[in-house]
Amino acid sequence: MEVDIKLIVLDVDGTLTDSGIYYDENNNEMKKFSTKDAIGIYAAQKAGMQVMVLTGRECAATTRRINELKVDYAFQNVKDKKAFLFNFMNENSLKKENVCYIGDDLNDFPAMDLAGYIGCPADGCKEIIERADYVSIINGGHGAVRDVIEHVLREKQMWSKIIGDMLL
Numbered sequence: 001m002e003v004d005i006k007l008i009v010l011d012v013d014g015t016l017t018d019s020g021i022y023y024d025e026n027n028n029e030m031k032k033f034s035t036k037d038a039i040g041i042y043a044a045q046k047a048g049m050q051v052m053v054l055t056g057r058e059c060a061a062t063t064r065r066i067n068e069l070k071v072d073y074a075f076q077n078v079k080d081k082k083a084f085l086f087n088f089m090n091e092n093s094l095k096k097e098n099v100c101y102i103g104d105d106l107n108d109f110p111a112m113d114l115a116g117y118i119g120c121p122a123d124g125c126k127e128i129i130e131r132a133d134y135v136s137i138i139n140g141g142h143g144a145v146r147d148v149i150e151h152v153l154r155e156k157q158m159w160s161k162i163i164g165d166m167l168l
Contacts, residue, residue: 003097003116005152008044009085010071010145011103012055012062015121018141019104031061032141040146041069043162047153049100052088054081056107081111089114102148104128104140119148 013019016037022030041051052073053066059076066074078084089099101108101115104124112118112131120132121144129135136147153159 003100005049005100005117006098007050007052007089007092007094007100008041008149008152009052009054009099009101009103009111009115010041011105011108012053013057014104014124014140015102016053016065016141016145018139019123020141029059029061031059031065033065034141034143034146036143037145038069039166040143040149041071043146043153043159043166044149045072046162046165047156047158054078054085054111056081081108082114085111085114100148100152102145117152119151120144 010016016033017031020032024030044051050072053071053075055062055076056078057076062076075084096114097116099115100117100119101112102119103112104121106125106127109127118132119134119136120128121136121138121140123139124135134148134151136144138144138147150159153162
């Protein structure tokens with residue numbers, strides 16, 4: 001299947017983060033994100049792709065990072081990612097070949113059925129790694145999202161132009 005990616009769907013925990021959840025003495029939840037992923041997201045948007053964050057948990061730290069990244073769509077606390085994404089794709093006239101899904105664990109597995117291209121971090125679970133079109137050499141939370149997006153854009157021979165435009 002020839003892919004024409006219009007939407008990149010990103011999981012958070014284990015994909016945009018290192019999968020760690022940290023709590024301070026006041027019960028505030030903290031997460032570690034890689035700043036490297038921001039360039040990948042920006043490059044995808046420069047290439048005309050929209051970016052969605054789709055996560056099963058809700059967290060103020062995630063909300064803050066989503067706002068900083070200026071993703072096109074952000075949905076937290078989504079328990080059935082496949083049903084949600086199916087409805088979103090129908091409402092936005094997106095086909096399987098228009099969707100790239102980047103995730104790392106079993107909660108992403110069903111939704112990946114809807115994607116024409118699947119990427120995952122190096123430390124994704126075995127089932128996701130076996131299913132992925134591209135497995136990053138980088139772990140989640142350390143720039144894996146950027147690496148997957150860069151790989152997609154290099155395959156489309158778009159990376160150099162986008163990066164060149166960014167350097168001007």
